[in-house]
Every structure is written in C-alpha cells, then in structure tokens.
Amino acid sequence: MRILCLHGSGMSPDIMKAQMSTLRELCDPSWEFHFLAGRITCPPAPGVQHLPGPYLCYSADFDPVSVRAAQVLVQKEFETQGPFDGVLGFSAGAAILAGYLLNQRTRYPGKPLPVQFAVFCSAVPIVSTDPVYYQALYGSLSSEEEQMIRSGQLDQILKLREPIRTAVKAVATVTDTLKSILNNPPTHFLDRQPLEIPCPVHPDVYKARLNIPTLHIRGKKEPRSLKECALVLESFCSPSLRRTLEHRTPHSLPTSRAEVEDMLAAMEEVVGSDRRARL
Template sequence: MKILCLHGYGTGPDILRIQLSGLMRDADPSWEFHFLSGEVECPPAPGIGSTFPPPYYCWARSFDAGEIDAAHALIEEAIDEHGPFDGVLGFSQGAAISISFLLEHKTAYPDEPLPFRFAIFYSPTIPCAADEAYCQSVFGSLSSADQQRLRSGQDEKIAQLPDPVRSVTESFVKVIKGTRSITREPVSFFLDRPVDLVPCVLHPDVVPTRITLPSVHLRGKEDMPGLDDCGLLVESLCDPRTLKSIKHSFGHDIPRSGPEIKQILSAVEWVVAQSQLSIH
C-alpha cells in the first residue's frame, strides 16, 4: 500500500511527517508513505518558524490557474517517477491541491481511471482551478463594472455580482479571511488583479464532475474560521456513497495520540478496504 502525501502551506514534507507520526506509527507496517514537496517558497505557517528552520514551501501563493497547474504537474511527475500510488493524502493546502487535481483529471479524462484508488483529506482549504477554460466560463462574461466589484474585495460589492461569480468568490473570500494568519495576505492580494489571474474556486454549483474515489474527510472542531464550510464544500464535490467524514477535537492540525488517532486509523483502513472492492 503506497500513499502520496502533500503538506500544508508554509511547511514541508518533514513537518507533515511529524503531523502524521501517530497514523504512521499505528498503521499497517507494510504501508509506504511518500512525501512530496511544493516548490513555492513562502512564510512559515503559525508556530512553525520558531521550531523548524527554513525554507518553507507551499503549492501556490496567489492561487491563480497557472500556479495550480504547476502544482498539478508536480503530482504527475511524482506518479511517473515514484508511482503507482494506491492513495493520495493531503493536509490543508495539500488537500486542496489533491482535490483540484482529481477533479480536473476526471473532467479531462472521463473514461480513464484516476491515478489513485482512494483519497484522505485533512482540513482542506479551498480548491482552485488550473483549467483556464473553467475560469473563463466563470469570470469571462463579467462587465467592466462587475470586474471592479470583484477587484474591490469588499463583501457588499461581491454580493452584487451575478452568479456563479458571487458564490464562487464568496466561498474563496471566507476562507482567505479565515486563514490570513497562514497566507499573511489580505483579500485584495488575490482579487485586485486582471480577471484572468483571479483564483477561481472549483465550486459544486458550477463543477458537474464528482470525485468517485472512496474518500475520508477529517477536520477539527476548533479549526480556523471558514474552514468548516470549506470542508462541507469539498465533501459535496465527492461521491456521498463512498465518503466518510470525521471531526476531531483539534484545530488546524492532525491528532497524533489518544483515542482520536484510533478513530482516524479506522477510517483510513475503511477507505483502503473500500478502494479494493471496485475499480474507480
């Protein structure tokens, strides 16, 4: 059993290895965890800079289509060089990148099997599109006045935008505000740009594709503002028939000991067993 693991924003593979130490300690010893690193340097996540030396990495800093596409390319390279993998596991931005990768892969190649057989998403942030055609379909018909409303980053002006731009942008802004302690950037950093460089959320109201892989969704009861809604959005992008959702007592982190790690391991064993029942 081989699992590709993607870290969160402002950390790196070594930090994710520590975050997953409880799961790795108790998991079947035959399971192999392969850790992939983002290539975009960024500030450390809260509490990381005082404990771990730089550099710190993320998968994307501005979240535009070009950056997301480059992150997807890293996953493709890892599959080619170190795969095949049975599953993919992502934490925070790593979860968001794996979600967008799976959705867009299935959209682009609907008749081909996905390169993973199961997925584990810890505390996902918002998944954004690498597909410029999708971004164009959402933002491309905006009037000049609506483009100014979008670029303002102001809630009352975003509320005046036509759907689906309004719902897509409101979902994005809620998460960006909640996670500013991680990105260190205001809403204007992401929205006050040419429209083709504005991040475009893969929103269930707009994306018809669903991730059909068995999936486990884990998030903390004390997670950052906006991430609970984000977790529900991500769940709605997945097949509810092969989905297990768990809330733990932590914040934006991964439990490493106690009864909750047993619950998480049980969920991971469930998703592995589900993946072996059929080919997706």
C-alpha cells in the same frame, strides 16, 4: 500500500512526517507514506515556527498558472515515483490533490483515476486550472462586477450573482483567515484581471466528480470559511463512498493518540471500501 502525501502551506515534508508520527507508528507496516515538497518558500504556518524549516507551499498566489504548475509537480511524482494506491493531503495540499484528481476526471472521463482512494484533511478552496471553466465563471463579468471583486470587501462581494458570489467569497474569506501564512490581504488575490483571479470550483458549474472512496477530516473548531471549503470538497465526492471525521484541533491534523486512532480506523475503512469495490 503506497500513499502520496502533500503538506499544507508554510510546512514541509519533515513537518508533516512529524505531525503524522503517531499515525505512521500505529498503521500497518506495509503502508508507505511518500511526501512531496512544495517548491515555493513562504512564512511558517501557525504552530510550526518552533520546527526547523524550510517552510514551503505549492502555490503562493492561487492563480491558474501557479496552481497548474503544482498539478504538474504532482503528475511528475506519479510518473517518477508511482504508482500510488492513495493520496493524503492537508489544507492547501488537500486542495491541490483534489484539483488534480478532478482535472484528471475532466480530461480523461473514460479512464480510471490514478489512485483508488483519497484522504482530504482541512482543505482550502480547490482552484480550477481549466480555461473553459474560468471563462464560464468569470468570462462575462460586467465592469461593475469587476469592481466589486477587486474591492475585496465582503459586503460588495455578496452583491454578486451566483455562482460567482460563492467562488469569490471563498477566496476572500479564506485568504483573510490565512493571511498570516499567505502574508497578503484578500485584495492581493482579487484585485486582478478577471481570468487571473483564483477560480474555486463550484459544484453547480464544474461537473466532474470523484467516484473513489474518500475520507474527509476536519477540526470541529475550524474557522467557518474553512468548514465551507471542506463541505464543497465533499460535494464532489460520491456520497456512498465518502466518510467524514471531525477532531478537536482547529486546522490541523489530529494530534491526540485517541483521535489518531480514530483517523487510522477511518482510513482502514476507506481502504477496505476500495478493495471491496475492486472484487
């Protein structure tokens, strides 16, 4: 079984391999983890500064152009290194994979997804690259709403109408939480022309859904903004096919052996669900 893995911002395939060393040691020897490197250099993520770089990300600005480039990178990996049975992503890597799969579902609604299961760990907002969706969410902003967004101030953002408020709030709160990695304040991402603002998918507007078994892993002590992102991602996945697992380490993959064992058991359950579904 082959699993495509995407790291978080400020990490690298080698760092992710090190963080997954216990999982790789304990899992079935037939499981092959394939790691895809981001193409953009960035500051190191907290807690990995002691590990050798480079420190990489898939999208530095979360704008539609760079996120689309990241999804193209994933598509090329499927074409040149695939097939893959499943995907596993952490943080920004999880968001890129989720966005890629949702985009596949939107563009090719009659085709099966290119994988049979997905593991999403501590995802950040899933940014759409669909111009139709961008237009639906941001295309009718008034000048007053534009100023509220450009301010980057939460008290102003909360005055926006739904679903714009939820989408912009996600960008503002998460970029503030992760500013040590992103190296920019929320205004860097919000003080833009409307169709250049990061546009997180909202389940009330973006209709695509993932009908494959999914595992959602997050830290019990994750910042609230990141917990909300994880819940949004779960809402795009079939309730009957998804499983959620929490661990004690904030915004990280599970680290203790006991929690890695729990993660492996949950992954085996998700993989088993996929196999049963195909019988």
